[in-house]
Amino acid sequence: MSDLPLSGQPPQRDDARPVPFRGGGFKPVRVRYLGAAVIVALILLVEWGTRTGVISNLTLPRPSDVLGTFHDLWVTGMLWEHLIPSVTRLAVGSALGVSTGIAVGVMIGLFSLARAGLVPLVAAIFPIPKIALLPLFVIWFGIDEGSKYALIALGTFTPTVVSTYGAVDNVDRTLIRMGQSFGLGWWSIVRKIVLPGALPGILSGLRIGLSIGIILLVAAEMLGARHGIGAYILEAGSLYDLERLFAGVVILSALGVLTSGVIGWAERRLLSWRI
Amino acid sequence: MDLHLDRISHRYGRVEVLSDISLTIPQGRIVCIVGPSGCGKSTLLRMIGGLERPDQGAVLQQGEVPGDCLNPLTFVFQDFALLPWRTVAGNVALVLEDHALPRAQRERIVADVLARTKLTDFRDALPKQLSGGMKQRVAIARALAVNPAVMLMDEPLSALDAQTRELLMDDLVALWTRAPFTAVYVTHNLAEAVRLGHRIVVLSRRPGRIREVVSIDTPLAERRAGDPALEAHQARLWQLMRDEAEAADMELSHV
Numbered sequence A: 001m002s003d004l005p006l007s008g009q010p011p012q013r014d015d016a017r018p019v020p021f022r023g024g025g026f027k028p029v030r031v032r033y034l035g036a037a038v039i040v041a042l043i044l045l046v047e048w049g050t051r052t053g054v055i056s057n058l059t060l061p062r063p064s065d066v067l068g069t070f071h072d073l074w075v076t077g078m079l080w081e082h083l084i085p086s087v088t089r090l091a092v093g094s095a096l097g098v099s100t101g102i103a104v105g106v107m108i109g110l111f112s113l114a115r116a117g118l119v120p121l122v123a124a125i126f127p128i129p130k131i132a133l134l135p136l137f138v139i140w141f142g143i144d145e146g147s148k149y150a151l152i153a154l155g156t157f158t159p160t161v162v163s164t165y166g167a168v169d170n171v172d173r174t175l176i177r178m179g180q181s182f183g184l185g186w187w188s189i190v191r192k193i194v195l196p197g198a199l200p201g202i203l204s205g206l207r208i209g210l211s212i213g214i215i216l217l218v219a220a221e222m223l224g225a226r227h228g229i230g231a232y233i234l235e236a237g238s239l240y241d242l243e244r245l246f247a248g249v250v251i252l253s254a255l256g257v258l259t260s261g262v263i264g265w266a267e268r269r270l271l272s273w274r275i
Numbered sequence B: 001m002d003l004h005l006d007r008i009s010h011r012y013g014r015v016e017v018l019s020d021i022s023l024t025i026p027q028g029r030i031v032c033i034v035g036p037s038g039c040g041k042s043t044l045l046r047m048i049g050g051l052e053r054p055d056q057g058a059v060l061q062q063g064e065v066p067g068d069c070l071n072p073l074t075f076v077f078q079d080f081a082l083l084p085w086r087t088v089a090g091n092v093a094l095v096l097e098d099h100a101l102p103r104a105q106r107e108r109i110v111a112d113v114l115a116r117t118k119l120t121d122f123r124d125a126l127p128k129q130l131s132g133g134m135k136q137r138v139a140i141a142r143a144l145a146v147n148p149a150v151m152l153m154d155e156p157l158s159a160l161d162a163q164t165r166e167l168l169m170d171d172l173v174a175l176w177t178r179a180p181f182t183a184v185y186v187t188h189n190l191a192e193a194v195r196l197g198h199r200i201v202v203l204s205r206r207p208g209r210i211r212e213v214v215s216i217d218t219p220l221a222e223r224r225a226g227d228p229a230l231e232a233h234q235a236r237l238w239q240l241m242r243d244e245a246e247a248a249d250m251e252l253s254h255v
Ligand SMILES: Nc1ncnc2c1ncn2[C@@H]1O[C@H](COP(=O)(O)OP(=O)(O)OP(=O)(O)O)[C@@H](O)[C@H]1O
Pocket: B012, B017, B036, B037, B038, B039, B040, B041, B042, B043, B044, B206
């Protein structure tokens, strides 16, 4: 009928060219070590700059000096003296805030009454700079650990509530209908369908919540604590001791990277069912 | 157990969806419901399954529910409704967990329904690893696990390609032949209706009323593609549906 090649023969004419590929991107892949490489490159740049004098010693401390300060912190045992109280405050405060936040968020997601009653309240609390409430918390919970726990708890509570009820709202309704149609109990539906379905949203809310927790931790420690990273940084700052100031800042960054890494690990473990 | 729909009418706001539907679903038979899009088939099915209340009329069940039946009215959904975080076996086990069954019996039921739906080799796979046809087989296995008195299927094969649909229809026929179950089967596909239905209920355009009930006496196992009697039924159903669809079009153009 015609002489069109029907089998897989490539055409003989020489103006044939491949169809341009347009399907790339928009799909995160895991690239290892690049994040670390960017940080290391920046540090090396600053080291080079301070050594050659391009960057004056008053603007930025030399990274190797900051490292030396770390070494001192380590050998004198001061590192643990500051780090342990800070980590404890962060852990206790955010555990309180996150657990009540998830509970309240799930209630708001499930009960119309809770939603109508609590959503405006949460919206009212969310934008308050929590650090402004510290004096109040000192009166309520005492100058010691209590007020710091309360501050961090409140700070992590609000973002957790908001992301949790958003996540519960987004759980696939057909799955809930399915549970009801098989006669599953209310508690079973919440535990086996609603909570796992909301977990991705809850975990990404946790990232924001814990970062806010770290910010508040430092703020609280700056306002009244003898030990803790915040107190350490404040003291270094008032003495213009840039090396120690930066050592403190590096510890905070490490804390941030660590929490984000833990959440990433939890996501990979718990959400491997996602497409 | 037989089901009787007694003069069911329903409206959503000002839209009348169903009007005066009376129908009997006899035990051990598959009743197919066909009708133009939007005529209220899914709504009717949700009412039969107790997920929604009709404005008027009632759905009545008559006769004993078998003793080992865990969930008399059981749905199979068009979009499968599998929990993506549970394995195949976990999805089936989900619907048994709220019943006080000995662990061994629970495991026996899961193994049995997975074998009946040919999924034994995939018991530890997650839904994301399965093809559409396999996902629907999991959903069917889950429905069989509670040993339903009536299966309520809303376009269970619509999300699948034609070949998979054929295979699954064969599977359904085989399952029914081994152990006849009662089912209400909503579909758009007339070939499915004449293949699986003992009775085919044709609904009119919205508001849905019963336009006609067609009975097909050929046993399910003997129905073959290309059977002239079936083709005649299908042609007749198609004529009815066409009239409704055309009338619906005319109505729209007069608005
Ligand atoms: N919850 C609801 N609220 C308001 N209107 C609804 C609701 N559910 C369905 N409807 C309307 O009722 C009518 C019937 O819907 P239904 O889903 O039962 O139709 P259907 O016959 O299953 O359609 P299809 O063949 O497209 O699946 C439609 O017009 C739909 O828009």
